[in-house]
Amino acid sequence: MHRRRVFASSFSRLLLLVLFETHLAFSLNQEGLYLLKFKAGLDDPLKVLSDWNPRDLSPCNWTGVTCSAAGYVSAIEIVGRELQGPFHPLLCRIPNLSYISLARNFINSSLPDAALSPCPALVHLDLSENLLVGPLPSALASLPLLRHLDLTGNNFSGPIPPTFGRFSHLENLSLVANLLTGTIPGFLGQVTSLQQLNLSYNPFTPGPIPAEIGDLAALRTLWLAGCNLVGNIPPSLGRLRSLLNLDISRNELDGPIPESLAGLSSVVQIELYNNSLTGQIPEGLASIVSLRRIDASMNRLEGPIPAGFFDLPLLDSFNLYENRLVGGLPEIISRAGKLSELRLFSNQLNGTLPAEFGKNSPLSVVDLSDNQFTGEIPPSICEQGFLEELMLIGNFFSGSLPEGLGNCLSLQRVRLKNNLLSGELPSRMWGLPHVYLLDVADNGFSGVISSAIAGAINLSNLILSNNQFSGNIPVEIGTITSLYEFSADNNQLTGSFPTTLNNLVELQKIDLHNNSLSGELPGGIQAWRRLSELNLADNKFAGRIPPELGSLPVLNYLDLSNNRFTGQIPPELQNLKLNKFNLSNNLLFGDLPPFFADEAFRASFLGNPGLCGDLPGLCPSSQESSTKNQGYLWLLRSIFILAGLVLVVGVAWFYWRCMKFKKAKNEADKSKWTLTSFHKVGFREHEILHSLDEDNLIGTGGSGKVYKAVLSNGEIVAVKKLWCSPGKKGDNQEGNLQNPAAGDAFEAEISTLGKIRHKNIVKLWCCCTYKDSRLLVYEYMPNGSLGDLLHGPKSGFLDWPTRYKIAMDAAEGLSYLHHDCAPPIVHRDVKSNNILLDAEFGARVADFGVAKAVEPLGKGVKSMSIIAGSCGYIAPEYAYTLRVNEKSDTYSFGVVLLELVTGKPPVDPEYGEKDLVSWVCSILETKGVDHVLDPKLDVCYKNEIFRVLNIALLCTSNLPMNRPSMRRVVKMLVEVGAEHSRPNLDKDGKPAAPLYYEDSSAHSSVL
Template sequence: MIGIETKKHSLTSHPLCSALLLCSVVKVPSQHTKKSHNSLPFLSSLHTKMQLFFFFFLLPLYLLHFHHSATAHTLSDYHSLLSFKSTSVTSDPTHFLSSWTPSTPYCTWPGITCDSLNRHVITLNLTSLSLSGTITTLHLPFLTTLSLADNHFYGPIPSSLSSLSFLKYLNLSNNNFNSTFSPQLSQLQNLQVLDFYNNNMTGPLPVSVANMTNLKHLHLGGNFFSGQIPPEYGKWRNIEYLAVSGNELTGTIPPDIGNLKSLKELYIGYYNTYSGGIPPEIGNLSELVRFDAAYCGLSGEIPAEIGKLQKLDTLFLQVNALSGSLTSELGNLKNLKSMDLSNNALSGEVPASFSLLKNLTLLNLFRNKLHGSIPEFIGELPNLEVLQLWENNFTGSIPKSLGQNGKLTLVDLSSNKLTGSLPPDLCFGHKLQTLITLGNFLFGPIPDSLGKCESLTRIRMGDSFLNGSIPKGLFGLPKLTQVELQDNFLSGTFPDSGSISPNLGQITLSNNQLYGPLPPTIGNFTSMQKLLLDGNKFSGPIPPQIGRLQQLSKMDFSHNKFSGSIAKEISHCKLLTFVDLSRNELSGEIPKEIKNMRILNYLNISRNHLVGTIPRSIAAMQSLTSVDFSYNNLSGLVPGTGQFSYFNYTSFLGNPQLCGPYLGPCKEGVANGSQQPHVKGPLSPSLKLLLVIGLLVCSIAFAVVAILKARSLKKAGTRVWKLTAFQRLDFTADDVLDSLKDDYIIGKGGAGIVYKGAMPNGDLVAVKRLPAMSRGSSHDHGFNAEIQTLGRIRHRHIVRLLGFCSNHETNLLVYEYMPNGSLGEVLHGKKGGHLLWDTRYKIAVEAAKGLCYLHHDCSPLIVHRDVKSNNILLDSNFEAHVADFGLAKFLHDSGTSECMSAIAGSYGYIAPEYAYTLKVDEKSDVYSFGVVLLELVTGRKPVGEFGDGVDIVQWVRKLTDSNKEGVLKVLDPRLPSVPTEEVMHVFHVAMLCVEEQAVERPTMREVVQILTELPKPPGSKHGDLTFTESSLTSSNGSESPTTASSKEPNDLEHPPKSSSPDLLLSI
C-alpha cells in the first residue's frame, strides 16, 4: 500500500506524467454530439497521432525517469544499511551481519524485508544478536518495522529516527540506551508500537508521546524515569497496552488514566513509589484484562469501582500498604483468574461474594491481617489451583471440600490459628505439588491419601498436634523432595514400604513419638541432604547403609535410643558438616574414619557409652569448630594439637578416665611422649586478681598516652596532609585531595563517601573518605596500624590499597579503581539481567578466594566484618575483588550506623548468633558470603523484598529445600539459560554458609574447595536448561498461564517482559 501511494504521488508530480495523463483524457466525441459530422475525421486523426506520439516518445522517457528514481531510492537503502553496519555496529559476535556485502542483493540480507514492488526496505529486524554500538542516522524512508531488541546498543536514541515517517513498529527494548526521551520522536504519527523496556532512560516520562494518536502499545518500563505519570497519558483513544513499571516514579496515579477506554493491559508497579491509593477512575477501563500495580507503595483501600472491570482476568496488587477490608465488589469480577493481594495490611473476613469467582485459579491473600474462618466455598471454586493464605489470623477448620475440584497444585495455610483435621481430598485430582500447613493447631491423622499423591513435591506440616502414623507410601512418592513433620505427636515406625523417592532431599521428623529401628532401606535416599530424627524413640543400631547418603550435609539422631557402635560408614558422607548423635545408648570406640569427613564442623557424641581414646586423627581435622565428647567412658590423654587446643574443657567432662589440664593428672606412662593439651578451663582467684590489676594499669597508661597524643596533634595543626604509599605512586596528596568534589562522588554508604579520582599521569583511583573519628579517639592509633597491615595485602581478588592520606582528623583511602562498580549495583540494578550465569559463577569463586586469603593466608588473619555484594567490586573484565575488609570495626567510633550494626556488618548479612554473642568471627563472614551467593542465584536483595522482618535466607528456606523444583522457584527469572547442576551446586553451598549454627558452616577454604569441585554424578546430563516464565511457576508444564504469581510466599512478580501483542502480527 505504501509503495502504491508513493507511486501515485510521483506520477502526478512529474511534467511528463502530466502530459501523459492529459493524453489519456482526450476523447473522440460521441457520434450523438451536436457538433458537425464534418469535423469528426479531423479530430479522430489528431487524437490518434497524439496517442502515437506519447506512446513512442514521451512514455519511454517517463519510464526511464521512473526507473532512475526507483533506482535512486534502492541505492539509498543499500548505502544506508552498509553505513549502519559500519558506523553503528561495533561488535557482532555471532557474525550475523557478515553476509551484508555488495556481492548479494540487500533484500536477501538476513534481518531485511523489502517491498516486493519497489524493493524498498520496510523491515529491519536485528533482535537478540548480541550486537553493540551506538545508533547514528538510519535513512530508510519507507521503513515500517524496526526492532533492535535484546542487544547491547548504548548511548542516546537518535532524534533522527523521527524522519522514518512510515514507521509503525519500533522496539528498542533490552539494550543500554540512555539519556532522556527525544520529543522529536513524537513526530512518528503512524507509530502503533513503541517499546523501550529495560534500558537506562532517565528524566521524566515523556509527555510528547501523548501526541502519537495511533499508538496502541507503549512500554517504557524497566528504566530510570522519574516524576509523575503525566495526566496527558489519558488522551489516547487507541492505546491497548501501557507499561511504566520498574522505574522510579513518584506522586499520585492520575485519574486521567481512567479515560483510556481501549486499554487492555496496565502495568504501573515495581520500584515505583507512589503516594496515595488507586484512583476510583480505574473502574472506567471497561476493556481492561490485566492490571498489575504490585510493589509500588500504594496505600488506602481497594476502591469498589474495580468491581466494574468485567473483563479483568488478572489483578496483582501485592506488596503494598493497602488497608481496610476486602471490598465485596471484587466478587463481580466474573472473569477473574488470578488475584494476588498478598503482603498488605488488609483486614476483615473473606467476603461471601468471592464465591462468585468461578474462574479463579490463583488466590493469594498471605501476609495480611485477615481473620475469621476460611469460607467453605473456597473449596468449591471449580478452577482453583493455587491457594496461599499464610500468616493471617484465620481460625476454624480447613474446608472439607478443599481439593475436591481436582485442580489444586499449591496450598499454603501456615502460620494461622486453624484447628480441626486435614481434609481427606487435598490430592483428589493428583495434581497437588506443595502442601504447607505448619504453625497451626491442627490435630488428627495425616490423610492416607497423601501417601498416594504422586504429584506431591513438598509437604510441610510441622509444629501442630497431628497424631497417628506416617502414611504408607509417603516416602516413596516419585517427585517428593521435602518432608517436614516435626513437633507433632506422630507415632509408629519409620516407613519402610520398599519404594523410595529418588529426589527426597530432606526428612525432618524431630520431636515426635516415633520408635523402632531404622530400616536398611534408608540408604536408598541417595539425594538426602538433611536427615533430622532427633527427639524420638528410635532404637537399634545405626544401619551401615547410612554411608550411601553421599549428599548428606546434616544428620541429627540425638535424643533417641540408638545402640551399638557408631557406624564407621558415616565417614563416607563426605559433605557432612553437622553430626549429632548425643543422648543415645551408643557403645564401642569412636571410629577413626571420621577424619575422612573433610568439612565436618560440628560433632556431638556426648552422653552415650563410648569407650577407648579420642583418635588423634580427629584432632588433626582443621574443619572442626565444635566438639562434645562429654559423659561417656572415654580414657587416655585428650589431644592437645590442632583444633583441640581451642576447645573448652566442658567438651570432655564426665569421662573419669580422660586426663589432661583441668581434667586431672594423667597416670604414669599415659602422657609419655605426648604433648600436653592446652584445654581452656576456669582461672584461679589469684590469677583473676592479677589480670584485673594489669588491665587497670594498662588502661591508665593508654589514657595518658592518648591525652598526650591529642595535645601534640592539636599543636601540630590539622591542615597538614600526609600520603602514605604502599607501592610506587606517581601522584601526591594534593592530587588526591583534588578528587574530593561532589561531582566526582561515585558512592555513599556507611563506610564513607567514595570519589573517582583522575591522577595527573592518567591513572584512575577510588578515594574513600572515611567518617571523621571523634576527637581523641582511642581507635586512631589502632587504625593507622591496621591500615599499614591492610596496605601490605596483595591478592588477585582483593582490591589493592595503594595508599592513604591523613591529616589527623580525616582519613582517605586510595584504592585501585574498579570501572564496573560493585556487584550489588550491577546485580540489583536495571542491568542485572545482562549478568549471565557464567559471570555470576566466576564472581562467586573469585570472591570466595579473596575471603579465603583473608581468613587463612594473611598474618595476622583478617575478619572482613562487612561482607556484602556492595563490597565486591568488578574490574573491566568483571573479575571480582573484595573491598573494605577490616574497616567495619573502626566505624562504630565515628558514629556511623547508617546501614551497619556496630561492627557486625550490614543488615541482611548479619549472622544470627550476633544477636546474643555480640561477637564477629570468620564464620560471620561465611554467613554473609552465603547471602551474597543467594543474591547471585535469585537476583534479589537481602532485605526489603519479602515483607517486614523477612530476609532472603528466611524467604529461600520457606520456598525450597535445595531441590531442583524449589530452586527453580527462586532462580533469577532474568537468567535466560543456566547449567542446572552448577546452579544447584552453588545454591547448596549458599545454604551451607547460612546455617543458623555457626559450627555447621564451612570455612572459606572449604567453600572455595566445594565451589571449584563441581560434582558430576555418573550418567548425569550436565546440560543447559532454558527457563520460561511458566517453568518458574509450575514444574509439570500444565499450570495456567494466568498463574504467574503462583510462586511460593513473597516470590514477587518482576516487571512484565516486553512482548509483541497480537496487534503486531498484522503490521
C-alpha cells in the same frame, strides 16, 4: 609551479573518491550504504554481521535484514548478539523501514532526538536490555505510525517527557527497569490507543496513580509494580473494561480496595500484593467471572473472605497471603467447583475447614500456613487427585492425617510443621514418588519410619524433628539418592546408624540429636562430599570417631557431644573449617591435636576425663598416691627407663646420620633455586625453603598451601607453594607443575602482583623457581583472612568500625585494579577469604591466581573459557554466559559487604537453595531490615550499617549496568563515614531516619 602540483594532487584524490563512491553506488544501493555505516560504528565480537558485504547489489540477504516484496529494506532484527556501539541516525533515513529490534545487546550512549528523525514508516521499535542512557527522546511521539515502543532494561533517566501524551497510534509502551524519576504523569491517559502500559521498577518520585489512567478504554495490561506509588487506588480504574492484567504490587498504596474494581469485567489477574491496603475484600470482586488469579498478599486487609469467591465457575487461583484477615472461611468453600490454588498463608484466619473441602474441587495448591485454623484436615482434600502442595505450617490442626493422603500420587510438597497433629503417618504416604519435601516437624506424630520410604525416589528434604517417632531408621533410606536433608532430632529412634546412608552423596545435613541411637559410626563416610552439618549429639554412639570426617571438604557443623565415643581425637579433624564443634561429654582420651589446643575450643572438649592439654579444666587434677607397697614399681620403672634411654640414643644417632645425609642433598638442591624479586629484599631463597614445614602451615587454598616463614632478620613473610601435578596435591615433595591450572595461577599472580604498588593490594616480595616448582613470597598478614574472622571460631571479634575500615580498604584496592591499572584488571575471585588483614586490621586484596586484564570499562566484555570464582560470590551473568568485566568484581564485593553486615557466610544450609544475596532480599521483603543485621554489632551504628547494606544491594543487582563502579562504591563508602562523623539530626534536633541510596533493580528497593 608549486600551486599547480598541489592542485593536481588534490584533484587526483577527489577523482579517486568520486570513482570509489560511484563504484559502490553501482554495486550496492543506498539502503545498503546506510546499513554499512551503521555496521562501521559497532563492535561485532560474534561476527554476526560478517556477511554484510559491500559487493552485494542489495542487503536483502544480509543477517538480520528483511525486505519487502518490492526489494526495499523493511525490518532489522538482531537480538541478543552482543553488538556494541551507538544507535546510528542513518537507520531512520531508510524510507520503508517499519521494524527495528536490537534487544539484548550493548547498544550504548544516549538516544538523541536527531537519531529518530524522520523514521517515517517506523511501527515497531525495540531497544530493550541495552546500555542506553540520558533522557527519553521527546521526538519518539512525532513518529506518525509508531505502535510498539519497548525501552525496557536500559539506564534512561529523568521524567517522562510531556510529548509522550501526544502519541497518535501507540499501543504498547514499555519503560520497565530504567532510572526514570518524577511522578507517573496523568497525560499518559490521553494516549487512548494504548493496550499495554508497563512502567514497573523505576525509582519514580512518590506519587499517586493518576486517575486519568482510567480513560484508557483499550488498555489490556497495566503494570505499575515497584513505582513508589502512594495514596489510594483511584476508583476510575474500574472503567478499564478491556483490562486483562492489573499489577500495582510492590508499592505503598493504602486505603481500601475500591468497590469499583468490580467493573473490570474482562480481568483475568489482579496483583495487589506488598502494599499497605486496609479494609475488607470487596464483595463485587467475586462477581468477575473471568478472574483466574487475585494476589493481595502483604497488605493489612481484614474481615472475612467474600463467599462469592468460591462460587466462581472458572476460578483457578486465589492468593491473599500475608495479610491480617480475621474471621473464618465460609462453608461455601466446600462447593467451589473449579478452585485450583488456595493461598492464604500468614494471616489471622481461623475456624475449621469443611469436611467436604476438596471433594469437588481440582485443588492443586493449598497453603493456609501461619493462621489460626483448628480441627482436622479434611479427608477429601485430595479427592480429585490433583493436589501438589499441602502447606499448613503454624496452625492448630489436630487429629491424624487422612488415609487419603497416602493415595495422593500427585503430591510434591508437604509442610505440616508446628501443629497439634498426632498418630501415625499413612503408611503409603512415606513412599509417594513425586514428593520432594516432607516436613512434619513440631507435632505429636508417632510410629516408625516405614520401609516404604524406598518409593520416595524424588525426596530431597525429610524433616521429622520434634515428634515421637520410634524404632530403627530403615536401611531403605539409603536408596533415596536425591536426599539433601535428613532431620529427625528430638524423637525416640533406636538402633544403629544405617551404613546405607553412606550411599547418599547429595546429603548436606544430618540432624539426629536427642534420640537413643547406638553402636559405632561406620566407615566410608568420605562419600559425603557435600555434607555441611552433622549433629549426632545426645545419643548412645560408641567406638572411635571416624577419621574420615576430616576429609569432608565443606563440613562446618560437627556436634558429637553427650555420647560414648572413645579413643583419641583424630588429627584429621584439624582440616575442617568449623563454625560449630562439640565433642564434650564423651570418653575420649589422649592429647589434643595442636590446632585445637586453643582457649576458643575449650568448651568443645569438656567432660572427657582422659583428654589432656594446656587448657584449664581438661586434665583431671593429680592425686597423691601412697608410697606403701610401691617400692617395687620404682625398680621396674628404672629398668624401663634405662632400656628406653638406650633405645632413644640409638634411634637419635641413626636419625642424625640420616638427617645429615638428607641435609647435604637438600643443600645441593636448594642451591639450584632461582629467586626473582619485585621489591628490595634482605633474604635469600634458602631461608624460604627451610620454612616449608607442616608445622609452619597457616592455610590451604584452591591453588596451594601457605606457610609462615620467620627470617633471620626477624621479618615474617608468607610463602605460597603452588599445588603439584594432579594426584600429588598435598605431597611433601616439591613436585612439578604438570597441572596447567597451577602454572596459569603462577603466571597470573606474578604478572599481576609483580607490577602493582598499592597499600591495599597484598605485596608480592619475590618468587622462587626450580624446574617446574613455584614459590610465591608475600608480606605476612598476622590477622589472617576476613572470612576466618567472620565465620571461624573467632566470629564476633570484629566490631563495626573495624568492619567499615576493612570494607573501605578492600574497595580502594579493587578500585585501583579497575580504574588505575592499564589495562584494567578483573580479580574474578573476590571473597572474604581473599581479603587479608594486617596487625592493625588494614585490609589487602590477595590471591590473583585467576585475575585477568580486560578492555577499559565500557569498551567490552571479555568471555572466559571456564568459570572462576567461588560459590556464592559469582555474578549471575558470569555464571551463565562466562562474560566478565569489572562489574563481576563489583557483585562479589557486594557479597563481601553483606557478610560484614549480616555476619553470615555466602552459602549456608540455613538459606536452603538460596545464596546470601537471595536470602537477604527475601528476609528484607518478609521480615524487615532488622532481621538481616548481625546481632553482635552495636546498635549505635545502625544508621551507618543500613547505608552500607544498601550499597551492598546496589553492588549485587542482577543487571550489571545497575551496579556502580568500584570508584563510585569508594565514594559512597566515604560518604557513609562522613555521615557517621557528624550527628544525624533532623530540623527539630532529633535523630533523623536513615538515608538510603536508590536503585532500579528489584531487590534493592526493599530498604
